[in-house]
Amino acid sequence: MSKIIFLVGARAAGKTTMGKLLAQQLGFSFVDTDVHLLETTKKTVAEIVEKEGWEGFRARESQVLRDVVEADRVIATGGGMVLADHNRDFMKSKGTVFYLSAPAKVLAGRLAADPNIAQRPSLTGLSIVDEMEKVLTDRQALYLDAAHHVLDAAAQRDEVLGQMIEVLKARQAG
Secondary structure: OOOOOEEOOOEEEEEEEEHHHHHHHHHHHHEEHHHHHHHHHHHOHHHHHHHHHHHHHHHHHHHHHHHHHHHHEEEOOOOHHHHHHHHHHHHHHHOOOEEEEEOOOHHHHHHHHHOOOOOOOOOOOOHHHHHHHHOOOHHHHHHHOOOOOOEEEOHHHHHHHHHHHHHHHHHHOO
């Protein structure tokens, strides 16, 4: 089994949910980079962005990515982690990267059901659906560039988990 697994994708793609399930299944530890940042800084994403701007937040996010890497760990990354070339290269070189891909309407529906605004400030000021469409348009190539494998995050949890386990077994055998 790959010792370090990264989950990338837009907000509400299920990175935290699937990451916890995968970690439990593998007997690995789990960390969410956004939660780790909150716990270590005692500031929400919105508070960091307000004080330091998106550039400051992205710099902190990149540092957290490096800080949390350790063997036998599943890491759920923030939706924008792929924006920096060095983050994409780092993840690809350190472990297996899964892109949890879902249509904008699915993501918007999940965000509307659990907006958690403090941790997920608006990136564009647009409606949730329009914002998710814009984010996916802007970042799709970056998510694909970062990923070793693309999974349909709109599928049932058990199906996504099963696909991740199959891929990891195949990588280990190969």
